[in-house]
Structure formats: C-alpha cells, structure tokens
Amino acid sequence: MAPSPTGLLHIGTARTALYNWLFARHHGGTFVLRIEDSDRTRSSQEYEENILDGLRWLGVEWDEGPEVGGSFGPYRQSEKLARYREVVDGLLARGLAYPCFCTPEELAQRRKEMQKQGLPPRYDRRCRALSQEERERLIAAGKPHAVRFAVPDDGSVAWNDLVRGEVEFENNALDDFVLMKADGFPTYLLAVVVDDHDMRISHIIRGEDLISATPRQLHIYGAMEWPRPEFAHIPLILAPDRSKLSKRHGATAISEYREMGYLPEALANFIALLGWSPGDDREVMTKEEMIEAFSLEGIGKSGAVFDIEKLNWMNGVYLRRLTPEEYVARARPFLEKAALVGRACPRPPVDDQYITKVLLLEQERAKTLGELVDLVAFFFKRPESYDEKGERKWFKREGAAELLAAAEKKLASLEPFSVEQIEAAVRGLAEELGLKAGPVIHTIRLAATGRTKGPGLFELLEVLGKEEVLVRLAAAREYVQKAAE
C-alpha cells in the first residue's frame, strides 16, 4: 500500500489499505506501507502523519514501512533518489529511455493545439528523434531535461487482473511517459515499479483509477527484465451522484469521521463492505472474521456509493454492543471537548459517577459519539428554551402550571429520589388530576429537559437529582405562568 501524502487520508485510500491488509493477513503475507512522496511540491509531513494516524486508528497495522522499518527500506521515496537515478541511467544507456528537453510550457501549448484540431493530446516524441550528439550538447549546455520512456510503436501489453480478468492496452495508445522529472525526482510510474521490485511486492491492490497506469508500469518491468507482480484493481468509492468521491461531496477524510465520533471498528467494517462481500449475508463482522473470509474474488467490479445512512446504522450497532466501561471511556472525550463536563450545572455534582449514568442512559439512542453530545447536553445545562412543538402541546394546555406546581410538591417529598418512587409519584399525580399518565409525563419531561424526546422520564429524573429537578420544574412553571398572562 503506497499512499501519497498530498492530502488527508481519504476513505478510498483507507479502504484500499484495508483490503491490502486483509489480503496479507488472510494469506499470512506481509503488509507493506510506503510513502509515495515523489511530488515534492504537494507532499507534506502533516499529511503523512494524518495518513499514518488514520491507518493505525482503523486498526490497519503495517508490517514494514515508515516508523516500523523493514529490510527493504527506505519506505519513503524522497529518501531513495539515487536508486531511481541508477535505474534511469541504465534505461538511458540501453536506449530504452531518452532525455526530453521540451519545457512544460511548450508541452502544454502543443497539447492545446492538438486538442483544438480534435486530435488526442499526446506527446509528439520530438526529443526521441534527437541525435546522440545533439543530446550531449544540450546536456553539456546545462539545459534542464526530463527522461521519457520509449514506448514501442506497435504491439500491446496485457495482464490478468485479479479483479477484472484479462485487460489489454495497445501500445500506440500510450504516450512516451516521463520517468524522471527535470528536478531529478522520479515520477510515480518509475518510483512505484522500482519500489515494488525492491520491496519484493507480490500483489498490488489499488484503485481502478490507476488501471491505465498499469500498461506503462508493465513496460518498465519488461525493460528491466523484472518479474511482474500481480495486479488487482478495485472499483472506486462513489458519491451519491455516482462520480468519484471527493471533497465537494462532504467529508472524505478518515480523520473527519473520527472527529464526528464514528468508531474505528464500525468504519472499517462498513468500508470493507463497500465493494467486497464475504459471499454470504454477513454484514457486522469482526476483523478476524473479515480476515478469514477475505478474498479478491469477493470484490465486485462496479463502483460503490458511499451511503452515510448505513454507516450511521452500523456505528449505532457497534455503539450499543460496547460494554458500559468501554462505551463511557470512548464517549467521555467528546463531552470534554464540547466542554460539557467540568462546567455548568451545580447540582448534582458533575463527577465520574454522574457522567457514567448520563452516558449510559443515552447509549441506545446515539448514532455517533458526536451526536451523543447533543443528546446529553441537558444533563449539564438547564434548558434555555423549550421545544416549540412540545410547548404548544404541553405548556399551552389548560392547567399546565398547576400540574407543574403539583409535581414540584409531590417530588419534593420523595425520599429516596429513586426510579420506583418517582414513577409511583408521577402516576399517582396523574390519577389525582384525573389525567392519563402520558400528558403528565410529557409535561414534566419538557420542563426538566426542554425536549420532547429522550430516555425514560423516571430514569432521567433520578439521575438529574431531586434538587436540580425542582429547580427546573419551578423555572418551567414560572415560564408557563408568564406566557399565560
């Protein structure tokens, strides 16, 4: 797996890494990570860290690569420039590659003209025709140049793609592609081949967007007389409009999902299923199960739309399966980040026990840890307003203020302030008022939380504590009375 650090770890890249990892684990192979930083203008340390962090967070551990080492390093292309130079010089010496003195500006200009004439925009190979003397003269004169691969005029290249089957490209459809840029950095095409060979890579599993890079890579293997690895091109992850998923479609970085409160195991599980299936109807699977079931045959050929709804569902499943301890440990940082913990509500004291109770009360409802923050906010902050619809339905009712006053009185005398006691009190109150339990419960809920939805009322009130409940009930009562005037 060889991501280039020119952006945050993308969902697609993460899935490719996951497939590589599952494949390696399934077959007892070695999963190699390499940083493809051959574009020095776009690569950055920050992105590299984001990628490494993201992969580790997802549980995709590499056996060889940056930070862990290995016997076939370096694992960063910027650190092995001399090696690429050596390969290029060999190709140059054998006439399989040639220096090109055309400037990027000239090339762009010619491309534009060809397009205008309705021709495919290709390199005209003019530097291929230069004589040896001319080349030496230009090089001696210090003219900057790139090195291009001399693609044969006819014939074709083909390979048996492990996902797609037989794929073939005609040579005459191929440009004389650049192997080394004028700045001495290799292009992707050269670097991957050299690295894959040096690192003894047996299988290359990558996105379909690189399928057209394959014939050119194959030519380099041929020219170097190196054994070819196997190729498997997996379909792309699509946006809802079925185009390649990109930033304009919303969150595409793994780190963004992490920040939103998705669990790594849920995200990994979901992403794995985008384009792969174990062959049966299993969906929620552990890493071990996926490793066991993984095969390239199980990978589909068509692009998969990233459906956030299903991810949300799956995240909810994982959230609910967490043990209380794990769940609280993972959720807490989100509360802290939202500054809910540590500030606000005077009573009861916001301590570990309180936080745990609050969190557990909402475990079933949250789809993400980020969403959880909103769900539990009222446990830390008194309601500043009341749900509009709820207000119309419960507060504008005849006798709402009286109901709240009666509830205050009744709850004030409870000892202990427990679920059972509260339930008995509230139900008793309904009876006294000649009402069904529903209206009473809903009115109290709105008063205590500002909301119409949430955990069971009795449980919620117990956690909030008597004192706090009474304060809120009084505030709501006053609010209702004032609104009635």
Added chain:
RNA sequence: GGCCCCAUCGUCCAGAGGCCUAGGACACCGGCCCUUCAAGCCGGAGACGGGGAUUCGAAUUCCCCUGGGGCUACCA
C-alpha cells in the same frame, strides 16, 4: 474526442444456466411494544437498462446498443 472499465431493489451486497414466483442489509412505509424518542420484534413496498444470439431452459454465456464512471500532467 481517444483509451480503459462497469451495468441486480433508492443505496450496499447475494446470485457464478434450472434451487429465482430473484435473497439479505440500510433507508422508506405499516403494525406490535410503550410515557416520548431510540432500540427490539413482525409485516409491506421496491431491481435483473434495452435488443438480439446460444440453450429444452439465462439475472447468470456471447454480440450490439444505451447509460454511467475512470484515465488522458515533468499529479499520484
């Protein structure tokens, strides 16, 4: 435009000639449970892009069309 790839419910997958009156999951709709929401349970609606061909028989094989996507840089 050229080259390459793809084509089953709205979405993700199952299906590798008869087991398919096409199965599962998300979403959607209805019901149950119930103090609300959520969860859970039960049920419903919903697809083989079109046309040829091969075959006793095609979602599954072949061809054409159509549609979608990717690539087309001294990016990767």
